[in-house]
Amino acid sequence: MVREIKFRTGMAKCTEYLDLVQMVLDGQASRSQEVYLKRHLNMCLKCLEHYNLDQEIKKLVQLKLASKEVPEGLADAIKTKIAKSA
Numbered sequence: 216m217v218r219e220i221k222f223r224t225g226m227a228k229c230t231e232y233l234d235l236v237q238m239v240l241d242g243q244a245s246r247s248q249e250v251y252l253k254r255h256l257n258m259c260l261k262c263l264e265h266y267n268l269d270q271e272i273k274k275l276v277q278l279k280l281a282s283k284e285v286p287e288g289l290a291d292a293i294k295t296k297i298a299k300s301a
């Protein structure tokens with residue numbers, strides 16, 4: 216999944232990290248992959264925002280799957296973020 220990653224050009228390889236974001240959020244990533252991603256998130260606001268947004272979406276999906284009430288504020292906040300990042 217995570218192909219060759221060049222540390223020096225890390226910033227230009229954000230698409231590599233986006234795969235990793237999904238894996239970490241799905242609990243599929245290994246410990247070292249998670250650490251690797253977190254290190255990038257500390258340096259890269261773009262990926263951090265992506266991570267946070269995906270995390271909130273997953274939370275929302277889980278609430279829906281559990282047929283729980285989705286707080287209105289949360290749904291709106293996510294919609295706004297998606298609109299902004301689109």
Ligand SMILES: [Zn+2]
Pocket residue numbers: 226228229232255259260261262263
């Ligand atoms: Zn990045």
